[in-house]
Amino acid sequence: MPDSSVLITGAGPAGLVLALVLLKNGVSVRIIDKEVNHRIGSRGSAIQPRTLELYDILGVLPNILKSGEGVPLMVKYVRGEIKPVGTITLSEHVKPTPDTPHPNAHVVPQDVHEAVLRAYLRELGCSIELGSQLLSLEQFPDSVVARIVKTDADGKQVEDTRFDWLVGTDGARSTVRKQLGLSFLGETQSEHIAFEDIVVEGIDPNFWHMWHEPPKLLYLRPSGLNSNVFMLIFTDSSKALADKTFTREELIEEFYAMTDRRDVTFGPTTWLSDYRLTRCALGAYSSPEVRFIFPISPPTHKTIPADAAHCHSPAGGQGLNSSVQDVVNLGWKLALVQKGLAPEALLNTYSEERLRVIAQMLQLTTDLHKKIFRGDSKNPDEGWFRGGDVQMLGVNYSGSSIVQEDDAVQGASVTPYSTSGAGHIRAAYRAPDAPGLVRVGSEGAPTRLFSIFSVEVHTVLLFGGDDTTRAEVLGRLPKEAVRAVLLLPQGQTTTNASSPALVLEDRAGHAYAGYGMRVDELTVVIVRPDGVVGAVAIDAEGVERYFQKILS
Structure with a gap:
């Protein structure tokens, strides 16, 4: 080999x-x-x-x-009842936007x-x-x-x-x-969770199903629409079953004891596991x-x-x-x-x-x-x-030594899961998408930024400015590690024909609007291969300072 x-x-x-x-x-x-x-x-x-x-x-x-599929509703029951007593919205469906085309989790x-x-x-x-x-x-x-x-x-x-x-x-x-x-540093607690994938008959696969009688909780999560294979999850937050390793039969017994639902039957188990809370x-x-x-x-x-x-x-x-x-x-x-x-x-x-x-x-x-699992809330x-x-759309790397942040925010206390809250593009945060980009001089189908970003190179986006200021930036880029993209504002289709960059017209206007860019001044947004903004610069010197942090 x-x-x-x-x-x-x-x-x-x-x-x-x-x-x-x-x-x-x-x-x-x-x-x-x-x-x-x-x-x-x-x-x-x-x-x-x-x-x-x-x-x-x-x-x-x-x-x-x-x-897969989107996240369904969860229905909850009390012992012995076939009809649910309520529903829980696991995730509100969010309408996609030009800058966030995938706002909903997928199962x-x-x-x-x-x-x-x-x-x-x-x-x-x-x-x-x-x-x-x-x-x-x-x-x-x-x-x-x-x-x-x-x-x-x-x-x-x-x-x-x-x-x-x-x-x-x-x-x-x-x-x-x-x-x-x-060695791990942390804590291992007495409670544990039992999981199994099991065939279930008599339960609607379009929903998650939950029974909660503290300290015990049990729910069934379907593998997919129209599938009769569910994940059965059971936990007891008391210490009574702390050292218990469950068999298939014991988990089924726990189900019947908690639900009294004899209309539900079980078939083969394909996977079974115990997890100690750590x-x-x-x-x-x-x-x-x-x-x-x-x-x-x-x-x-x-x-x-x-x-x-x-x-x-x-x-x-x-x-x-x-x-x-x-x-x-x-x-x-x-x-x-x-x-x-x-x-x-x-x-x-x-x-x-x-x-x-x-x-x-x-x-x-x-x-x-x-x-x-423990009900530690006024509203469980x-x-x-x-x-x-x-x-996780707000996961960010604020404070990183290789992220070139604004002086006003560098070193500020920013939580790692927070959104930028700035109303414009900001280093250390995810780079938004922007559809409706058309290659200048081509009649091809529109593209979008997520189709241009790559795990192989940094993507250097140039907004605004004139041919002279843009040429200075392009001439000083480390060619082996970047892909340069010149984004022209909506309606502009001409520029320096010898530009080494991919030249796109922001025909739908989403790139300039979503990134908060002006047409009359140069702004360079450097997007790392992991889709994170590494720097927002206004000139070639700012771009060079960023790449000096990254490259040999």
Whole structure:
């Protein structure tokens, strides 16, 4: 097998997305998973709007959307009643806008989600090596040697292979984290949650169904419209069942005891799991010779535990989404380093940027868990709402050393999940979409910014100004790492014919309006490969200052 630059251990959504980002950047990868077969189970099924935007930029969104549905209503019952006693709106449907085309979460069972991502990887010539597990690793100044054991029909084969980088996306029970001797800092509580995917007859699959008799809570979540496979979730927040590991039959007994619904029957179980409530993330470690990077860790090493570094309540559907956003943040930086365009010090900012986001995510999921599962609220239903911060559209990197913020806001106290609230484009926040862009000199179909943004390069958007000021910016861009886009205001279709930029007319007016731009003065918006605004500059010097933070 040819050598690969990066070994990815773990083929969940985080590992698959990281592989896609790196492969699109021309970085060779090898992705292994210790399971002999691809995992089944709906597991984490909520894909939040910000993750949908990243999937749009990555080019995988169409098949993700085809594979799931929006968030339905939840109906709640009391014991013995067949008719619901009320409904809970999990998420208000938000009408798409030009700058936010994906404002609503999408529900896709995780096994289906992973299958979609694997299909895109196969198109890039990458397949998952199942039955392959990391046994140990040995660190060197410029590489890491991984000992991998592969189990197949012929038995076990052990190999030692050298990689430039090793990334652990193998989850909360990470082998990579254990090999590095890293420990979680946080708390493990007595309560736990039991999950199973099970065939259910007698329940409407168009809704989620909930019974709540504190300290017990049970709900059924359908795998999709017209599907009779539901995820059954049960928890007891008392200590009575703290050490209990449930079987299928015991969970069915709990259902009947709580509901008295003998009209509901159960078929086969396809997946069953117990989750001990934990809220934790990696702390600092004491092995400076280990070549490893992760939030909250020293930034000078080469083995990177990614989603293996935070564990928390599933309330709010933040875990899978945080892991995907982790690796998109990491992926473009690792690609620039691997291609020799950026110093390894750029990887320090993975920790710097994601740590504060994960810290608030842990608090958010803990608060939601208390409201949902323990009833720690005057209105227990409010914990189920999936709007606002949960959608993750406000996740930002304010205060990052590589984000060129306005002097007025740099260093200000900004929460990692907050929206900019500025009414105009601002560095450190998501770059909005804008449809209705038409290539000057072409009669082709209109395009939009999310179709132009790329995980492979920075996108430099030029608004306003004249040919002279724009030419100065274009002439000083690092050509190997950027794509320049000149956005002409609505109605303007002529400019310097020799411009090296992609020239688009903002025919629908959404780009200038959504970004709060003026026609009579130059503004340059630099969009990072992860769809975050890295800088808003007014001249070539401002653009150069930003790229000096990024590139070698």
